[in-house]
Amino acid sequence: MADVKLLGTWPSPFSYRVILALKLKGIDYEYIEQDLSNKSPLLLQSNPVHKKIPVSNPVHKKIPVLIHGGKPISESMIILQYLDESWPETYPLLPADPHERALARFWIKFAEEKLVPAFMIFRTSGEEQEKAVKEALEVMEILEEHAFGSLKEKEFFGGDKVNMVDLTYGLMGLRIVPD
Numbered sequence: 001m002a003d004v005k006l007l008g009t010w011p012s013p014f015s016y017r018v019i020l021a022l023k024l025k026g027i028d029y030e031y032i033e034q035d036l037s038n039k040s041p042l043l044l045q046s047n048p049v050h051k052k053i054p055v056s057n058p059v060h061k062k063i064p065v066l067i068h069g070g071k072p073i074s075e076s077m078i079i080l081q082y083l084d085e086s087w088p089e090t091y092p093l094l095p096a097d098p099h100e101r102a103l104a105r106f107w108i109k110f111a112e113e114k115l116v117p118a119f120m121i122f123r124t125s126g127e128e129q130e131k132a133v134k135e136a137l138e139v140m141e142i143l144e145e146h147a148f149g150s151l152k153e154k155e156f157f158g159g160d161k162v163n164m165v166d167l168t169y170g171l172m173g174l175r176i177v178p179d
């Protein structure tokens with residue numbers, strides 16, 4: 001039996017952050033697809049926060065959950081950091097240089113605080129939606145300048161190799177692709 005299990009759902013960008021990180025690091029894992037309309041006992045017992053928090057503040061949700069050696073870890077970005085700390089000898093998900101690391105953490109925080117809430121445009125209507133659209137456009141302008149602008153100097157937003165910054169942002173596009 002695999003020592004690493006991932007509870008996730010298609011097409012959650014948060015699950016796919018972890019899947020890509022596991023693949024980049026070459027870690028063998030067992031993927032266990034979850035039905036969010038009928039949560040499995042394994043999922044409910046693995047995530048300590050069962051209560052649904054409003055979508056405007058999507059801090060603790062149910063998936064993804066990584067279970068390593070029987071111990072569960074929730075929250076995609078915390079899982080990515082855990083993977084990097086637990087498998088330091090494999091593909092690094094953060095840059096080695098302290099300044100570049102700090103920049104990577106800054107953009108990861110920006111995504112969690114500004115980009116994820118920007119998706120409220122799909123869950124609101126009327127005046128509330130207009131406000132959400134205005135805020136989302138401001139976030140996109142900042143990203144256009146800093147993410148795409150930075151590609152003149154490096155291969156990816158996170159640096160010359162795909163790293164945690166790219167995993168944070170890359171899959172958010174899934175949310176805006178029509179079904």
Ligand SMILES: N[C@@H](CCC(=O)N[C@@H](CS)C(=O)NCC(=O)O)C(=O)O
Binds near residue numbers: 036052062
């Ligand atoms: N901040 C969380 C967000 C995870 C999240 O939003 N998961 C959603 C699926 S995409 C979920 O589990 N929803 C279940 C529910 O709302 O009951 C992370 O990065 O892991």
